[in-house]
Amino acid sequence: MTAGRIISLFFFGALFIGLFSGSGCANIVPPSGGPRDSLPPVAVASSPKDSGTFVKEQKITIVFDEFVELKNANEKIIISPYPVKEPVYEYKLRTVTVRLKDSLLPNTTYNINFGDAIVDLNEGNVLKNFEFSFSTGASIDSNSLSGKIILAETGETDSTMFALLYKKQEDSTVSKEKPMYVARVDAQGNFRFSNLPAGQFYVYALKEEDGDKRYSSPLEQFAFLDSAVTIGATTAPVQLYAFAAEKQKPKMQSTAVDKAKGLIGNANVAAGAFDFLDTFTIAFPKPVRTLDVSKIKLVQDSVQTISNLTIKNDSVRKQIQIINNWKPGSKYQLFLDKGYAADTSGLAVLKVDTLAFRVKAEKEYGSLRIRFTGIDTGSHPVLLFYNNKDLVGGYPFNGKEFYRKLFKPGNYKIAILYDVNNNGVWDAGDYFAKPKRQPELVQPINKDVLVKENWDNELVIDAAASGTATRKQ
Missing domain, CATH: 2.60.40.1220 (Immunoglobulin-like)
Structure with missing residues (x-):
């Protein structure tokens, strides 16, 4: 072995020992190469x-x-x-x-x-x-079609939906065949088809779970235009309103029942106070089959027994309703004798119960007056109030002014339901009906409504500034 070779080995050996001596191991630090790469691939x-x-x-x-x-x-x-x-x-x-x-x-x-x-x-x-x-031909098609998809029942958008184009018009096509063109929907509900050929197309929108892009269930959000769109060099944007023809039924949750305690109901009394703008109810886990109204007694201010009390069994909502001309600010006692109710499984109330509560005074409410502009008064507008996205009330009005002398205090979101058939509820569309039926529209209003207790609350709202709910095609 040559002297140079020996010196070289000694040098690298010393370097190796130096790296791993001292603290026991070396700290390997990656070289700093400047700022982090933030650019996408090209x-x-x-x-x-x-x-x-x-x-x-x-x-x-x-x-x-x-x-x-x-x-x-x-x-x-x-x-x-x-x-x-x-x-x-x-x-x-x-x-x-x-x-x-x-x-x-x-x-x-x-x-x-x-x-x-x-x-x-x-x-x-x-x-x-x-x-x-x-x-595959001699030129690239350069036509496009853009549009927007809105959920008819809420006025909101859903970025998980897809816009679809078909050449065929038959009703069954959207259920049996895949679309010819598909476009993704963004968070604002917008979509855009590009590289389209000229010609007539039928436009749909769909949110489905199985990924086959076919309208296969009335539970799926779906939208359609009433007529074909002609694609050309300049094609106007389209707007679709999505709906679920049927709603998912809530799953029945089985709950363990203590038969020794018997049937137990829950009254809609919060912190010992009843909101007399509501209907007094006692709710049960199951519908009530038998109701003995002779075992229910209501006493006002500890002395006056209410003789003209109306009691109803609402089996659909699984509750009984107690209807009375409530006196604001008064105190009441509700006496419930054992056996006054039994549900559809045969479980009965086994204990006597007394519920003491007061009815809220008028000063615990506020008056509310809203003056509107820009509302389609010919489509039977209904003013909807939401609290934490829960619908808490719906009020038909003339489209120009809404007024209530007494309104429950709170901070509300509002929307306008255009109740075209004037039945008081939102109606979904029906693509397979003869003729086809578009859904009724709900227009959210981008302004909070704050109702203060014992206060005259007034505001003016331009509904047109929140976006119109008219159909554009």
């Missing part, structure tokens, strides 16, 4: 080329300027025309590959919208709404 090449024509291959390869990966590709990538067979998505190093399983249609422009599926491998920077297009 496409630098592709096969076929973007916006290429006369394309025949079913494999699309896109190369980026850095290492990338695909996240939830099957959920986030939308290909139009919408494929019958699920494409295959792959990524490796700087390359993303899309393999189409369907045969390519002649003289057709294809659009691949990657959504936010493409991210760089190191920092996770998202390439948002990257689109790639090509044509």
Whole structure:
């Protein structure tokens, strides 16, 4: 071994010992290379080329300027025309590959919208709404259609819905066949189709759980336009109102019943006070089958027994209602003898009970007057009040002024229901009816209503400033 070789070995050996001596191990610190990369990947090449024509291959390869990966590709990538067979998505190093399983249609422009599926491998920077297009014919279709989807019952939007385009008009098409074009909906309810051919299309919107883009259940949010839209160089935006034709029935929760305690009801009395604007109720876990009103007695101010008391059994709401001409500020005692009620399972009230409460005084309420402009008075407006997103009241009014001498204090959100058929409730649409029926519309008002106790509360609201609820097509 030469002297140089011996010196070299000694040097590297000393260096190795020095690195791992002292504190017992070395602290390995990555080199600082400047600020963090915050830029998304950039496409630098592709096969076929973007916006290429006369394309025949079913494999699309896109190369980026850095290492990338695909996240939830099957959920986030939308290909139009919408494929019958699920494409295959792959990524490796700087390359993303899309393999189409369907045969390519002649003289057709294809659009691949990657959504936010493409991210760089190191920092996770998202390439948002990257689109790639090509044509099997001599030109690229450049027409577009934009629009907005609103939930008819609330006036809100839902970014999990999709806009759909069909060529066929038959009612069963949306249930049996996949759409020709699909567009994603953003948080504001907006959507946009690009690279469309000229011609007539039927526009729908859908929120479905199984991912097949077919309207298969009346529980699904669905929307439709009454007539076809002609796509051309300049096509006006469209607006759709989504509805669920049927509502999900709440699941019955089984609760353990202590038969030794018997049937127990709950009155709508809070902190010993009853809100006389409500109906006095006693609620039960199950509907009441038998009710003995002779075992129910109401006494006012400890001396006066109410003789003209009206008691009703509401089996739908699983409650009994006690209707009385309540005197504000007075005290009451409700005497409930054992056996006054029994439910549909045969469980009966086993104990005598007495409920003492007072009726709120008028000064514990406030008056409320709201003057409106910009309301469609011909569509039977109903003013809806919400507290923490719960509907707490609905009041038909003339569309110009709402007034209540007594109103429960609180901070409310409000909306206008346009009750076209004047039945007092919101009605869903029906796509399969003859003729088809659009849903009734609810217009949220972007202004809080604060009702103060023992106060004359007044405000003016321009409903048009909150957005109109008219149908645009």
